[in-house]
């Protein structure tokens with residue numbers, strides 16, 4: 589028996605979630621965000637699955653874009669952090685990529701560099717997240733400079749929300765109002781919404797949405813709503829039970845003896861650990877499915893194994909299937925037990941976990 593740890597990716601679920609993104613913002617186009625290897629789901633496979641219907645794809649850097657172009661992706665491709673140095677502009681032009689420009693520094697570099705053809709430019713406003721983006725006081729002059737330069741084949745305006753996953757957070761309304769006040773009247777489409785904004789802030793959809801996490805079916809909202817409940821989980825992380833032990837009350841399990849048996853305890857050992865990307869800081873009690881039945885994690889996660897308490901389950905045997913997250917165990921729920929978010933859990937799976945694809 590080979591080690592069973594694997595991630596099964598359902599490409600139909602990703603298609604369903606992309607279509608949901610389009611349905612929720614019917615007047616907008618949707619940029620499918622596939623950065624960080626499509627949040628651990630495989631950028632090439634996901635982009636190929638969505639290519640016939642996606643309005644475009646978003647990636648974080650030139651290397652990610654090259655990978656997609658090399659695998660035959662011809663859709664519009666946006667570099668969400670723009671270029672990191674002017675030397676990248678030559679391959680960017682050659683591959684016909686869109687760029688984000690998020691600072692006056694980049695505006696100056698873009699206007700000064702040699703450029704083989706005009707590029708589509710997404711000009712980013714900092715409406716309050718204070719990570720990247722132009723200050724409101726600089727936006728209109730930057731827009732005018734780019735417009736006058738003939739280097740922008742198309743100009744778009746974008747911003748990013750910091751707290752749109754939080755229920756009715758006032759900050760999102762404030763960011764939206766600042767964006768609208770700053771950009772009103774400029775002749776350009778707007779791009780505002782990441783997944784939580786798309787799911788929970790219909791007044792902030794704009795002309796181009798940018799769904800990432802929701803494509804993969806994890807609920808990004810603090811509190812699920814009617815829209816997010818329609819998402820379908822695209823990844824199942826699974827493995828098998830490799831050992832079953834019966835321990836008396838009082839015995840500890842695993843490194844550091846973090847868990848101590850309160851009763852005679854049947855312990856299951858699962859071939860999955862932090863060497864696979866399962867979070868080491870998962871707390872005792874984190875849910876795991878063995879044979880489809882819920883049981884709690886018991887003891888510290890080690891590199892190649894983790895342990896669960898099987899005492900309350902019936903009919904469990906070595907070799908039985910174990911699900912760490914998937915359609916019947918939301919990764920967002922597991923993430924809460926790990927003081928983390930689904931984004932981090934899925935993007936930090938390691939190459940040791942083989943990806944299998946359904947519905948290619």
Ligand SMILES: *Cc1c(COP(=O)(O)O)cnc(C)c1O
Nearest residue numbers: 621668782783784798799800801
């Ligand atoms: C990553 C990213 C997104 C996608 O965010 P999700 O919350 O995963 O939907 C959207 N816009 C930008 C600029 C991003 O960098």
